[in-house]
Amino acid sequence: MATKVFINLPVKDLDRSISFFTNLGFKFNPQFTDDKAGCMVISENIFAMLLTETYFTTFTKKTVSDATTATEVLITLDAGSREEVQKIVGQAKALGAAIYFEPQDHGWMYQHSFADLDGHQWEIAYMDASQIPSQE
Secondary structure, eight states, X not given: OOOOEEEEEXXXXXXXXXXXXXXXXXXXXXXXXXXXEEEEEEETTEEEEEEEXXXXXXXXXXXXXXXXXXXXXXXXXXXXXXXXXXXXXXXXXXXXXXXXXXXXXXXXXXXXEEEOTTOOEEEEEEEOGGGOOOOO
């Protein structure tokens, strides 16, 4: 069974992407960060590998998607509160991200979304399990 998750994303300007996510509060593992890739630490066992587009193409035989015109993946991260969701998305917008959906309030789950500098879609969600509707 897998014990770690590595999300690999192509980026146009690695330094710009590392700066964006660093300013959002993420850290990068220097052991796996160089001029071709940045290893963004999301949690103890979850990482996003930001790979230059040229380097990314060495891992696939398919055309690399342009995330500004096509959706290849939706990445959802949990937050500890509604306020934290708003804070993260607000910071992302201030750093140049685009808001692609307005906040969604489902009562038990609150989420808001942004597209990063390369167009990758990130959803930040807070869930209150005690408020999940019964399936009866």
